Structures are given as structure tokens and as C-alpha cells.
Amino acid sequence: MNTVYKIIESILPFSWTEYNFMKNALLAIIIISPMFGSMGTMIVNNKMAFFSDALGHSALTGVAIGAIFGISDVNLSMLIFAVVFALLLNRIKRKKTVSSDTVISVFASLSMAIGLVVLSRGGNFAKYSALLVGDILSISWDEIGYLLIIFIVSLLFWLFCFNKLNAISINETLAKSKNIRVALLEDLFSVLIAVIVMSSVRWIGILIINALLILPAAASRNMASNVREYHLFSVIISLFSGICGLIISFYAGFAAGPTIVIIAALIFFVTLLLSLILRHN
Amino acid sequence: MFGIMDKIKPRIKAAATSEAACGLHCIKANNITVRKGRQLIIDKINLHIHCGKITVLIGRNGAGKSTLIKAILGEIKHEGSIEFTDLRNRTVENLSIGYVPQYINLGKNTPMSVYDLFASYISNAPAFMYKSKKIYQRVKEQLAIFDAEDLIDKRACDLSGGELQRLLLSIAVTPIPNLLLLDEPVSGIDRNGRQLFYQNIAKLKSNYDLAMIIVSHDFDFVRKYADHVILLDKVIVKEGTPEEVLSSEDFQMVFG
Numbered sequence: 001m002n003t004v005y006k007i008i009e010s011i012l013p014f015s016w017t018e019y020n021f022m023k024n025a026l027l028a029i030i031i032i033s034p035m036f037g038s039m040g041t042m043i044v045n046n047k048m049a050f051f052s053d054a055l056g057h058s059a060l061t062g063v064a065i066g067a068i069f070g071i072s073d074v075n076l077s078m079l080i081f082a083v084v085f086a087l088l089l090n091r092i093k094r095k096k097t098v099s100s101d102t103v104i105s106v107f108a109s110l111s112m113a114i115g116l117v118v119l120s121r122g123g124n125f126a127k128y129s130a131l132l133v134g135d136i137l138s139i140s141w142d143e144i145g146y147l148l149i150i151f152i153v154s155l156l157f158w159l160f161c162f163n164k165l166n167a168i169s170i171n172e173t174l175a176k177s178k179n180i181r182v183a184l185l186e187d188l189f190s191v192l193i194a195v196i197v198m199s200s201v202r203w204i205g206i207l208i209i210n211a212l213l214i215l216p217a218a219a220s221r222n223m224a225s226n227v228r229e230y231h232l233f234s235v236i237i238s239l240f241s242g243i244c245g246l247i248i249s250f251y252a253g254f255a256a257g258p259t260i261v262i263i264a265a266l267i268f269f270v271t272l273l274l275s276l277i278l279r280h281n
Numbered sequence: 282m283f284g285i286m287d288k289i290k291p292r293i294k295a296a297a298t299s300e301a302a303c304g305l306h307c308i309k310a311n312n313i314t315v316r317k318g319r320q321l322i323i324d325k326i327n328l329h330i331h332c333g334k335i336t337v338l339i340g341r342n343g344a345g346k347s348t349l350i351k352a353i354l355g356e357i358k359h360e361g362s363i364e365f366t367d368l369r370n371r372t373v374e375n376l377s378i379g380y381v382p383q384y385i386n387l388g389k390n391t392p393m394s395v396y397d398l399f400a401s402y403i404s405n406a407p408a409f410m411y412k413s414k415k416i417y418q419r420v421k422e423q424l425a426i427f428d429a430e431d432l433i434d435k436r437a438c439d440l441s442g443g444e445l446q447r448l449l450l451s452i453a454v455t456p457i458p459n460l461l462l463l464d465e466p467v468s469g470i471d472r473n474g475r476q477l478f479y480q481n482i483a484k485l486k487s488n489y490d491l492a493m494i495i496v497s498h499d500f501d502f503v504r505k506y507a508d509h510v511i512l513l514d515k516v517i518v519k520e521g522t523p524e525e526v527l528s529s530e531d532f533q534m535v536f537g
Contacts, residue, residue, distance in 0.1 A: 038409070045391060159407050166393075166401040166408065170385045173356055174452070177380035177462075178402050224392035225436055231409040 001141055016250045024144060025136045025203075025256065029242040031147045032200050033212075035154055037238030039196060040217035041230050042162075042189070046169050050101050051089065053210040054108030055194050058085045059201045060115030063128065068118060075146075078201070082194035085111065090190050094183070134205030134257040136246070150199050154192055165189055166227070205257040212257075215264035216241070222271035237267050305368045306332040308376060308460055308492055312361035315348050322348045324516050325361070330492045330509075332459070335482070337503050338496045339526075340513035341535050346496045349513065350462050353494070354378060365459060379458035379491075381449045383465050387438045395448055396420055398437045402452050423451045427481050443474030450481060454489070461485070463495040467502075475499070479506060500527060500536075 008023050016022045043052055062078030071077045089107060093100045119128050167175040168182050176182055201209050220233035245260030252259075310328040314321070323345035330336055338346045352359040365376035387393065397408045399420045406413040417433070424430040429447040432440065440448065446466060453461055463482075467475045479502055486493065486506075497503060503510055503523050510526040512519040512535065519531040526532055 041409075045388065045393075047388070159410070160405070162407045162409050163401040163405055166397070170387060170398060170401065171382045173351065173354060174380055174382050174385075174402065174449075176356055177354055177378055177453075221390055221392055226392055226394040227397045227409045228412070230392035 016247060021137045021139075022246075022250060024139050024141065025246055026243070027144050028136055028139045028147060028203055029246055029260075030239070031144065031151045032196075032203070033216075033238040033242035034235045035151055035196055036200070036212050037216045037220075037235035038158060038231050039154070039193060040213045040215075040238070041220065041227070041234050042165060042169065043193070043213055044217040044221065045166075048193075049210065049214050050104050051086075051190075052193055052197060052213050054089070054104045054111075055082055055086060055197050056201055056206050056209045057108050057112045058082050058115075059131065059198060059206050060119065060128075061085075061111040062115075062198070063131065064115040064118035075198070075202075079195065079198045081111075082198045083191050086190040086194040087187060090183075090187055131202065132205055132207050133255050134201070134203050134208070136203040136256045139203055147199055150195060154196060157188070157192055161185060161188065203257070204260075205255075208257050208261045211261040211264065212238070212242075215261065215268050219264065219268040219271045222268070222275040237264065241267060306459060306490070306492070307366050307368055309364045309366070310353060310361065311364070313349065313352050313363075314360040315345070315352050315357060321515065323352070323513070326513075326517060328494075328511075330460070330494065332490050332492045333486060334508040335486060335493045335495060335506055336509045336511060337507040337523075338494060338511050338513055339498070339500075339503065339536075340518075344514045346513055347464055350380075350464050350494065350496060353460075353462060354380060374459075376460060377456075377458040379453035379461040381446075381453045381461070381463040381466055383468060385437075385445070385449070389438060391436075391438045393437050395424075395432045395435055395437050395440070399423070399433075399448070399452055399455075403455050419455075423455045424448070426454065426484075427451055441474070442470040443477060446470060446474070446478055447481065450478075450485075454485065454491075457489050457491055459491055461491055461493045463493065465496050465498065467497070467499060475502075482506060503527065 004027070005020065005023050008026065009017050017026070043049060058081060059078050062081035063074050065071075065081055066074045066077030069077070085107070089104060092098075092103050116125070119125055164175070164180045164185050167178065167180055168185060172182055197209060197213075204212055216234045216238035217230075219237050220230050224230040224233050241260050241263040245263050246256050248254065248263075249256040249259040308328070308330045310326060313323060313326040315323050326349060328336070338349065340346050348357065351357045353363060363376065365374050366372065367374055396412065396417060400406065400408045400413070400416050403419070404413065404416045406416055421430045421433055424433060424447070427447040427450055429444065429451060432444055432448060437445075437448070467478055470478065482493070482495070483506060485491065504527065507523045510520065510523050511517055512526055512531055514535065518535070519526050519529050
């Protein structure tokens with residue numbers, strides 16, 4: 001732990017790295033943002049932005065369930081609920097009786113309402129409002145360790161399953177004809193999104209976590225011409241806005257999450273403008 | 282090393298193609314029935330197809346053509362069975378099926394090259410990490426079957442309808458399946474593109490040992506290339522040679 005801190009201090013000898021909570025936050029950002037950057041590319045391709053948004057909102061219900069059953073570890077109840085929620089949404093989506101954004105919307109509103117009802121009993125919601133905007137400065141060393149484990153798992157998943165997921169995203173039937181297990185992979189991917197969103201939502205905030213998944217990928221799309229560039233740019237943009245956002249929020253006294261999102265959004269607009277100009281010429 | 286393999290490969294392929302259209306592989310679909318709730322979509326369809334033959338499915342919209350294709354693919358629940366037999370020694374083998382879809386989900390400006398798209402279906406080398414030389418070469422060879430090797434570095438979303446069709450055809454025949462299913466392959470393609478596509482189908486038929494089922498509305502194509510035509514409307518209304526079916530009363534009833 002101390003060695004890592006020393007390394008950070010020697011590489012970045014600035015006033016903000018003097019604080020341990022800033023060093024922790026920096027480490028968390030360095031782990032979270034590449035994950036979000038790469039998963040985001042597939043979420044944008046598959047038009048799943050609404051799905052991941054709903055998952056983020058379901059964190060409230062997870063916390064509420066934890067409160068009802070007296071589960072001390074909120075992370076656990078959030079995670080379990082989100083995984084169940086994601087699998088349930090997939091199941092309903094496959095029935096194809098209702099349009100999928102309608103289904104997602106119905107379930108997302110319901111789960112959020114349940115969460116709010118439970119958590120606001122006796123006018124106590126203020127206690128949970130940190131969940132809405134997130135507080136990356138409060139992350140502990142152990143929690144960084146969990147993030148690292150999730151990072152490694154998702155990297156492995158991505159290495160082994162990216163091609164198949166991409167194949168499914170282009171055409172399900174074609175993927176099936178190549179013996180790709182469509183339902184299984186879709187479920188695994190949804191569970192993975194649930195896991196990474198839930199592992200980060202307390203630090204980034206329910207209201208903006210989806211932006212962190214979507215914006216870097218959306219900005220990268222403006223410039224990339226193949227999947228390698230798409231991933232690379234997305235990860236770089238994600239890391240850049242994460243680190244810059246953290247530093248700016250420290251000196252300016254803003255909340256870190258929203259600052260990161262604003263920077264990512266600015267990058268999106270700049271890349272959009274550039275791509276429009278380039279295409280015109 | 283690579284050069285040697287390249288020289289050997291065409292010979293291996295040639296050896297395989299000498300068996301082209303041996304006529305000894307037989308695909309039988311028995312009593313395929315698909316229900317949606319209480320409604321019967323297709324009812325007790327029997328098919329008997331030999332390798333090297335083109336079977337064309339025709340019929341009005343909603344006649345169950347796509348449903349039959351999806352049932353054969355195993356994508357939707359169906360009753361009945363599909364068998365694949367080698368008539369030389371009467372053994373039942375696993376049927377490999379290639380599929381050419383009507384469209385693909387690729388949003389505007391999706392950063393994905395033809396290589397990325399192709400590699401996703403035929404390889405596990407993670408396309409987002411690196412471009413595998415071996416796979417790149419293989420993709421190029423497969424695209425070359427349909428004179429589409431120049432497309433390999435283009436963005437897939439920029440392809441014309443005809444180019445996309447050739448790409449999908451290449452993917453479907455990598456590796457060569459026993460049965461190739463094509464669902465309205467020429468919708469949204471101009472006349473020149475169609476001609477080229479039909480030539481490619483003819484090329485496949487004469488060079489490889491596979492059977493094809495094509496859903497089509499193009500009766501010129503049916504006359505010229507089909508070996509067997511099936512007029513479908515929930516059940517098989519009429520089947521036979523193109524002349525038999527296209528001149529039948531049933532055909533006039535549906536399309537006349």
C-alpha cells in the first residue's frame with residue numbers, strides 16, 4: 001500500500017497527491033475508466049444505453065433491499081439485485097411481446113420507485129443522497145482491491161468473448177448458425193455490465209454513471225474506423241476525462257463524478273465537430 | 282512456411298471440390314410444424330434436398346418462408362425432425378448450416394472494418410486487441426471467392442447492398458456448410474448487383490459440395506437457376522421444376 005502511494009507521489013509531485021484519499025481516488029479512476037471505456041463501445045453498438053441506465057438506477061432498490069433485510073454490506077445487496085434485474089430484463093426481452101425499451105422503462109421506474117419509497121421512510125432520504133452523485137474520495141484501499149479483481153475478470157471476459165459478442169450484435173441468427181451460444185453470452189454480458197456498474201456506482205453516482213459508459217465510446221466513434229481504434233480511443237478518452245475531472249474537482253471543490261462527465265461530454269462535442277469538418281473536406 | 286501453405290491450400294480445396302455436387306448427401310426435413318400461440322405458421326412441411334441442388338422457396342408475404350428457414354436453423358421452436366444422410370454408407374451425420382441474413386444491425390458510422398466483422402464469426406483472436414495475420418489472410422481468401430477481397434479494410438457500414446451481400450455470402454461459406462440458407466438475398470440490391478449475386482450462386486453450386494435453399498421473389502432467377510421450386514403457403518401448395526410450378530394454377534392464384 002505504502003509503496004504504491006510513494007510511487008504515485010514520486011511520479012506526480014503535486015499538492016493533490018499529498019492526500020491519501022486523492023491517491024485512492026486516482027487509483028480507482030485508473031481501474032474503473034478503462035473498463036467503462038471498453039464495455040461502452042459494445043453498449044453503444046448494441047444500443048443498450050437505456051439498459052445500462054436502468055441498471056444504474058436499480059442500485060437504489062438494491063440498497064433498499066439491503067436496508068429492509070438488514071444486510072450490512074450494501075455492495076452485496078446492490079450487486080445481487082442488479083444481476084437478477086439484468087437477467088430478468090433479458091428474459092422478458094427475448095419473449096418479444098413488448099418493445100424492449102418499454103419493458104426496460106417499466107421495470108426501471110418500478111425498481112427506482114420501490115427504492116425511493118423504502119429509503120425515504122420517515123424522511124430519511126438525505127442519508128442516501130450521496131448515492132446519487134457519488135463520492136469517489138471516500139473509497140477505501142480494500143474497495144480498490146475489489147475493483148481490481150473485477151477489472152481482471154472483465155478483461156479476461158473481453159479477451160475470450162469479444163468476438164462472439166460482436167458477432168451476436170451484428171446478427172443473432174448468423175451468430176447462431178456459427179454455433180455461438182447467443183443467450184448465454186448475452187446473459188454473461190448483461191451480468192458483467194451489472195457487476196461493473198454496481199461496483200462503481202457508489203463512487204461515480206447513480207445519476208451520472210451511465211454517462212461514463214456512453215460518452216467515451218460515443219466520442220471515440222467520431223474518430224475511429226475499426227474496432228481497435230474504437231477501443232483505444234474510448235479507453236484513452238475515458239482515462240483522460242477521469243483523471244482530469246478528479247484533479248479539477250480537487251482544486252475547484254466540485255463533486256468529482258459530474259466534473260468527469262462534463263469533460264467527457266466536451267471531448268464528445270470536440271470530436272463530433274472535428275469529424276463533421278473532416279467529412280466536409 | 283506461409284508460402285508453401287498457400288500453394289498447398291488451393292490443391293486441398295481442388296481435391297475437395299472434385300467431390301462437388303456428388304449428389305450423395307441428402308437432407309430430409311420431416312413434418313416441420315411451427316406454432317405461434319395457437320396459430321399454425323407452417324404445417325407439416327416435408328423437404329428432401331440433395332447436395333448440389335438449388336431449392337427456391339416462393340410464396341406471398343406471411344406464407345411462412347422465413348419461419349421455415351429459421352426452423353431449419355433451429356432458431357425457433359418447431360416440431361418434426363431434420364436428418365442429414367450420406368447415401369454412400371447410409372450414415373447420419375451432423376448437418377452444418379450456413380446462413381445469409383437479409384440485413385445486419387450496423388449503426389451509422391460504426392467503427393468496424395470488414396475484417397473485424399468477418400473475424401468475429403470465424404476466430405477467437407480478440408479483434409479489439411490486434412489484427413491476426415493468419416486470420417487476415419484467411420478472410421482475404423474467402424472474400425476472394427466472390428471477388429470481394431478489396432473490401433477487407435473498408436468500414437462495413439460503408440458497403441453497398443451488393444458488397445455487403447458478397448461479404449455475408451463469404452462468411453456463410455467459411456467453412457463450407459452442407460446446407461446454405463439464403464433469406465431474400467437480393468432485396469435492396471440494384472440490377473447489376475443481382476446479376477453478380479446470381480453468378481456467385483451458380484459458382485458456388487458448381488464448385489462446392491453443398492445444397493442451397495433460397496427465399497426469393499425474383500422469378501427470372503427462379504427460371505434460370507432453380508433446380509426445385511416450392512410454393513409455400515403455410516403448407517407446400519405446389520412443388521416441382523421451375524416450369525411446373527411457375528405455370529401452375531396455384532402459382533397464378535398467388536401471384537397472378
